[in-house]
Amino acid sequence: MVRVGILGASGYGGAELLRLLKGHPGVELVGFSSRKYEGKALSAAWPQLWDERLFLPQEEVVGRAEVVFLALPNGLAMGLVPEILRAGKRAIDLSGDFRLPPEVYEAWYGIPHKSPGLYQEAVYGLPELHRAELREARLVANPGCYVTAATLALAPLAAEGVLKGAFVVGLSGVSGAGREGEGTFFAEVNENLKPYKVGGTHRHIPEMELNLGRLLAQGHTPRTHGARGEVRLSFTPHLVPMIRGILVTAEAEVEGAWDQGKLDALYRGFYAGEPFVRVLEDLPQTKGTLGSNRADLKPLYEGRTGRVLVFAALDNLVKGMAGQAVQNLNLMLGFPEDTALPKEGLWP
Numbered sequence: 001m002v003r004v005g006i007l008g009a010s011g012y013g014g015a016e017l018l019r020l021l022k023g024h025p026g027v028e029l030v031g032f033s034s035r036k037y038e039g040k041a042l043s044a045a046w047p048q049l050w051d052e053r054l055f056l057p058q059e060e061v062v063g064r065a066e067v068v069f070l071a072l073p074n075g076l077a078m079g080l081v082p083e084i085l086r087a088g089k090r091a092i093d094l095s096g097d098f099r100l101p102p103e104v105y106e107a108w109y110g111i112p113h114k115s116p117g118l119y120q121e122a123v124y125g126l127p128e129l130h131r132a133e134l135r136e137a138r139l140v141a142n143p144g145c146y147v148t149a150a151t152l153a154l155a156p157l158a159a160e161g162v163l164k165g166a167f168v169v170g171l172s173g174v175s176g177a178g179r180e181g182e183g184t185f186f187a188e189v190n191e192n193l194k195p196y197k198v199g200g201t202h203r204h205i206p207e208m209e210l211n212l213g214r215l216l217a218q219g220h221t222p223r224t225h226g227a228r229g230e231v232r233l234s235f236t237p238h239l240v241p242m243i244r245g246i247l248v249t250a251e252a253e254v255e256g257a258w259d260q261g262k263l264d265a266l267y268r269g270f271y272a273g274e275p276f277v278r279v280l281e282d283l284p285q286t287k288g289t290l291g292s293n294r295a296d297l298k299p300l301y302e303g304r305t306g307r308v309l310v311f312a313a314l315d316n317l318v319k320g321m322a323g324q325a326v327q328n329l330n331l332m333l334g335f336p337e338d339t340a341l342p343k344e345g346l347w348p
């Protein structure tokens with residue numbers, strides 16, 4: 001059994017990690033932290049759990065664990081990971097701290113980086129692209145929900161070398177903003193739809209461009225720190241009145257002559273054998289992925305404009321976050337990749 005700890009276990013990511021890891025046959029959960037709930041039972045923070053074990057201080061969780069999940073706001077993991085790694089442990093960070101080159105991170109997140117040297121150590125945690133590297137990783141930079149959806153949607157076109165650019169529209173449920181999410185009061189979100197962080201300002205843009213740029217330069221299985229090409233994306237996120245789920249529609253500008261058959265063959269070939277990516281005949285919908293670790297995709301050739309549309313749906317807290325982190329843990333520890341991860345979800 002591998003001893004696993006969770007920092008930030010009173011947040012939405014923490015809750016989803018608890019749900020998944022409690023069912024993992026190779027994992028012993030040895031500690032969970034929260035400032036607010038320290039010394040209180042898990043069930044005090046989480047009414048859905050029947051578990052009276054106590055939240056512990058961060059240091060104690062780290063001390064007990066061999067692998068530490070960090071489900072904390074941006075800017076905290078960078079101060080904790082150096083000590084975790086020095087102690088010979090492995091870390092999976094759910095925040096943005098190690099996903100981007102430090103100078104790019106500082107420019108887009110507005111947070112000075114405390115451990116810039118560790119970026120070179122971090123492996124980007126998208127298993128569909130970085131599986132081999134993840135098996136050896138000590139530090140994983142786990143991608144978030146929008147970026148996972150957009151990258152999976154456009155990766156086959158980028159790896160084929162035909163992606164010139166894309167307009168990406170994202171729709172997210174409110175749990176994407178975390179348990180204390182700003183602007184997610186029921187009275188202001190219900191029966192309402194709103195765009196936010198528009199006009200090229202959302203911090204996920206450089207991460208999407210980096211991922212697709214790596215694929216352009218390196219093809220199907222890029223190295224995190226290998227060569228990258230240039231792709232320009234427009235990204236427009238919206239908040240929608242639902243709890244979970246992300247739907248991304250990417251309108252791609254592509255080189256060459258395409259038709260539906262060629263597009264289907266590209267996507268089916270690229271994702272052949274992937275345990276958690278399904279290329280559909282029909283259009284994906286968020287509810288079809290609810291609670292599962294799946295991303296559902298549909299590429300569509302639009303003959304009138306010569307554009308390629310790709311629709312992607314996933315559960316932001318599972319494939320867009322905690323499920324992906326468990327998938328990475330499985331790779332790092334040599335467990336079957338789908339251990340403790342649901343391929344199917346909840347309906348209705």
Ligand SMILES: NC(=O)C1=CN([C@@H]2O[C@H](COP(=O)(O)OP(=O)(O)OC[C@H]3O[C@@H](n4cnc5c(N)ncnc54)[C@H](OP(=O)(O)O)[C@@H]3O)[C@@H](O)[C@H]2O)C=CC1
Nearest residue numbers: 008010011012013034035036071072074095144176178179
């Ligand atoms: N929600 C989503 O869909 C996704 C989120 N992410 C990323 O994952 C990370 C966690 O997100 P999420 O679970 O939604 O966030 P939440 O706000 O729901 O949870 C944050 C957790 O961090 C703890 N925390 C907050 N501030 C501090 C602090 N200063 N020191 C120590 N602990 C602190 C909180 O507990 P307490 O206050 O009790 O200490 C809580 O346990 C974030 O970096 C987020 O960007 C990534 C993908 C998707």
Ligand SMILES: CC(=O)N[C@@H](CCC(=O)OP(=O)(O)O)C(=O)O
Nearest residue numbers: 095096144145146172173176177
């Ligand atoms: C609805 C909402 O606010 N969503 C968040 C996305 C959360 C996420 O993907 O987290 P990471 O930033 O860790 O990737 C946002 O737009 O910033």
